[in-house]
Amino acid sequence: EVQLVESGGGLVQPGGSLRLSCAASGFTFSSYWMSWVRQAPGKGLEWVANIKQDGSEKYYVDSVKGRFTISRDNAKNSLYLQMNSLRAEDTAVYYCASLKMYYDFWSGGWYFDLWGRGTLVTVSS
Amino acid sequence: DIQMTQSPSSLSASVGDRVTITCRASQSISSYLNWYQQKPGKAPKLLIYAASSLQSGVPSRFSGSGSGTDFTLTISSLQPEDFATYYCQQSYSTPSITFGQGTRLEIK
Numbered sequence: 001e002v003q004l005v006e007s008g009g010g011l012v013q014p015g016g017s018l019r020l021s022c023a024a025s026g027f028t029f030s031s032y033w034m035s036w037v038r039q040a041p042g043k044g045l046e047w048v049a050n051i052k053q054d055g056s057e058k059y060y061v062d063s064v065k066g067r068f069t070i071s072r073d074n075a076k077n078s079l080y081l082q083m084n085s086l087r088a089e090d091t092a093v094y095y096c097a098s099l100k101m102y103y104d105f106w107s108g109g110w111y112f113d114l115w116g117r118g119t120l121v122t123v124s125s
Numbered sequence: 126d127i128q129m130t131q132s133p134s135s136l137s138a139s140v141g142d143r144v145t146i147t148c149r150a151s152q153s154i155s156s157y158l159n160w161y162q163q164k165p166g167k168a169p170k171l172l173i174y175a176a177s178s179l180q181s182g183v184p185s186r187f188s189g190s191g192s193g194t195d196f197t198l199t200i201s202s203l204q205p206e207d208f209a210t211y212y213c214q215q216s217y218s219t220p221s222i223t224f225g226q227g228t229r230l231e232i233k
Contacts, residue, residue: 044225044226044227045163045212045214047224095169105219107157107219108154108155108217109175109216110216111171111216112159112169115168117167117168
């Protein structure tokens with residue numbers, strides 16, 4: 001079955017750290033750009049980070065730069081998000097998603113194709 | 126950053142109605158616009174990509190149009206399963222992409 005399954009969410013204090021994982025199965029994980037997208041409770045979707053197929057390029061939304069790190073292990077078919085210096089405003093459901101190209105990444109010709117079910121991160125004292 | 130503004134933010138409609146949701150970009154994004162549907166507690170699901178291309182498996186009552194800064198998602202005849210929140214998303218400014226704030230479609 002083609003799927004993405006996130007894990008690692010939970011309750012963490014402000015200033016703390018958490019590492020999210022996303023396990024991919026049923027498709028050739030190493031062939032896809034991957035992303036993390038989050039959704040604060042009752043709010044809309046926000047893109048967080050992208051990573052290229054081989055991990056050589058990584059991009060982040062300004063609000064997490066310097067605090068979050070996206071990575072991947074293609075041998076383990078896994079995507080990660082290391083989150084440090086967490087703030088209350090990072091509280092959200094975090095989804096991993098694969099990018100499907102209809103042109104190429106840099107032209108903008110892509111969309112979020114497969115999504116996981118999400119994992120909830122709560123930052124609170 | 127490119128801002129995406131959806132209107133309306135919420136909408137009440139009845140089964141069988143024709144519904145149109147608008148998404149406006151703060152600058153031209155050509156046709157690099159995707160639409161997603163999200164139901165409570167679920168991940169988003171792609172409906173339309175490249176402004177007007179229907180994703181495989183999505184019912185033909187969904188359609189998208191537009192280019193430049195103004196885009197629309199139309200549902201030709203609402204079905205009970207269509208009541209959800211809809212998001213537009215631009216990929217023009219890759220790698221930094223943005224979503225609209227969402228349009229909640231409710232049963233009248």
